[in-house]
Amino acid sequence: MSFPISKTYFLAGLHCPKRLWLSICRPEDASPMSLAAEQRIKQGRAIGVAARESFKNGILVDGTLKHCLEKSWELTMVGAGGGVECLFEPAFLYDDILVRCDVLRRLPSGNWEIIEVKSATKLKDEHIADLTLQHYVLEGLGLTVEKTSLMVVNPMARNWSVVRDRFCYQDVTAAVVRWRQQLPQKLDEFRNLLTESTAPQVPIGSHCDRPYRCPFKDTCWRNVPPISILDIPLLKQDKLQQLMESNIWNLEDIPADFSLTQKQRAFIDRMIEGKPRVDHDLLQRLLAQIQPHQPLYFFDVETHSGAIPRFAGLHPYERCTFQYSCHRLNPDGSLEHFEYLHMEDSDPRLPLLISLLHHIGDRGSVVVYSQSFEKGVLQQLAAAYPSYGNKINQIIDRLWDLQVVFKKAYFHPGFQGSYSLKKVLPVMVPHLSYSNLTIKSGDEAPLVWEALLECTVPDEQKQMAQQLREYCCLDTLGMVEIYRVLERELRGD
Template sequence: MESATMSFPISKTYFLAGLHCPKRLWLSICRPEDASPMSLAAEQRIKQGKAIGVAARESFKNGILVDGNLKHCLEKSWELTVVGAGQGVECLFEPAFLYDDILVRCDVLRRLPSGNWEIIEVKSATKLKDEHIADLTLQHYVLEGLGLTVEKTSLMVVNPMARNWSVVQDRFCYQDVTAAVVRWRGQLPQKLAEFRTLLTEPTAPQVPIGSHCDRPYRCPFKDHCWQNVPPISIFDIPLLKQDKLQNLMNSNIWNLEDIPAEFPLTQKQRTFIDRMTAAKPQIDQDLLRQLLGQIQPNQPLYFFDVETHSSAIPRFAGLHPYERCIFQYSCHRLNPDGSLEHFEYLHTEDSDPRLPLLISLIHHIGDRGSVVVYNQSFEKGVLQQLAAAYPNYGAKINQIIDRLWDLQVIFKRAYFHPGFRGSYSLKKVLPVMAPQFCHDDLVIKSGNEAPLVWEALLECSAPDKRAEMAQQLREYCGLDTLGMVKIYEVLQQELKD
């Protein structure tokens, strides 16, 4: 491994990576090949962030976009600010500055009436985060170092209550964070010195793995750092405090089976370990019978699943930022005679899917019989949003809501299997309960991927590709409801055996 040279500039991205985890910074610069391929979700966050940045520019008049290759951007930004050639320019978008081997680009740089400058950072988030202050502090440091007077630093975040995205002034919430940036400036020199020293080292720093590897997003180097962690490990123990987790790691204990009997754990944690290390499932037959008995007898059973899309910039009128928009459902109806029927709806046009989907849903789900879902709070929330958006259908929707029955509760309370790896999710439960029905063979493997494929479908003009993506979505959502049917049948058989 080779250390980074001091001529390699530290960008905002690298700086924030270092704050998140020093090892992540070192790997990003010295061993980038150890990163996992970028996920669809990560690609979408980047795409969304760029779109929000473009949308924010409409809030400013007489702005100039500084684009082109980096050398040109640095020269143009210098000319329009430090040299003073841009006296008549009110705003610069994406200006680039290099100082002290630190490279930054400002989302918006606005000239104030005083002649001084305001740095404005635009985020697709809906509220202030600590990392935003650190980001702005680094920009402030670079611009002041170049001789510019930064009078104000501000943050623009998405207004989550904006109901009409076409009204530019309602899109964002604006917050002056100058005082917070000034406070953060005190620790900046030390942080930069630490990072520069770190990058001269021939090997990565020793940083313990932990929950930070997934917060706020999964680190691109997690697979590399966690390669020796077993599939079921000490990290799966519920509510295990950091000091106890650290004690186990210091003792090189990773497997649940290796935890000493005298190690201090709560009863809930001990129960979890016992279940995970058991050779066979643990089933509370009485509770299982009681929970299944809540299903309406001698009526059709509707196994129901939905897919939703949300984005910072609402795709359709009437939606606010990040509001869930249902675009697909699958429903398997198990009739009292044992026959199984499948109904579904997938909106494939670039128009608001909610009303046509709602009409189809009401048509397919009758007025009697339990509606089986997996994680009731999600489907209930989506249906409640539909009822609020279309009050004329409110009574029909609420009647469906009243009949919801949550299959997931079975696996939270009455049925435990080590193969679930401590999870209640359908993606973990289904391969154990019905191995022939799992998502591994599908193109779409998770609920996070489905809305991204749907968005790609709407933006695609090639008929063959559109048909392919539509089929992928139908297969994914359909397997969720068919999987629930198979799980239900296995549970019923369990009570008979």
């Protein structure tokens, strides 16, 4: 097979050779693209467009691929001083490798600078590899590339309308020159593996989810048991590798003399035993931390963030809270529900904060699940609206993390080694589950909110608002019901 590689395939190969092989030879095995992946692509494009405003007299090369290849070549052949200073998205093909540069700029010397634009905020190794491939193709075609640079989003940019503040610009020429030394070998490696009729053997592992979930994970992981060595907490990569190489996946098959920490061994023993275990003394002590502080508020928020801040005053990737749900469990056992969902395309933080301070009174514990998230969100609100700082800090002081119960005092094999609410809730409260909801995870909520803001059909907008409310409400109602189960457990009901 020839090597019809693009930057995307090349980077897939660097991530995992098997992923490259599957992408080209078995693309039908990939899972459908997730909403989050679609969003990342959309965001990457928007960042590319935003970056173009940093360059004067740029020409966008678009149209069919054939046209782009011809046009790019033609424009780069116009000599220095011939008017072409900067091209956006020019396409080049050399050695069966197709690349498109985000920006190609002519330097005063008449040579070229390739500029790669990323929605990340930091330089990553893969960015250098990406630029190296572009460098290889352009030089192969006879263009002199004098400089290679990277533009990443400036996380401190306070005002997105100030174009010069949007990006951090970095000359990475030296790193690209170094990477060039390994490029021929990498290309040979990839070309050779694509001549094989079967996928290369690559053990599965944490790389299948980093930096993002691999589209072939369902295929590669299909034989992994629901509870496996991959669930052992804090198991180091070399140990995992050792077990995988011995084809040991089930916890039962781990040799008794295999070196593990005490906690890991205890986890395995409990999972094999398959029975719930509750440390009643500890559970009692934990619940006693909040029981005297009534009423109990069960609280959850949803946030949105993006490389391009949606509203003035936010910096790139700053979390913007657009929704919360709050259940109040009163001392007499009655339950009330309060919520806020921002429905307008405007900064939701202040109206949400005012509503929140109205709903959460100045007494009573505030129960959350995985405290660091809600605490961080509240701290950001306090920083953005200092006049409300004292009131917000009072809420922060009253936060209590329900997840700690499941980390320390309550074990159930049905949690599958996870402490997440999505795993814990269906076991503790079987009649409540996320499986019937349209939105099933916190990652989807901001995408639906964004779609809601952009939607012009009132019925569809209402439907999305309903989906968001149901999702956030289930988080807090779920916490209430879990709390009630824990109380019954202590009473021995």
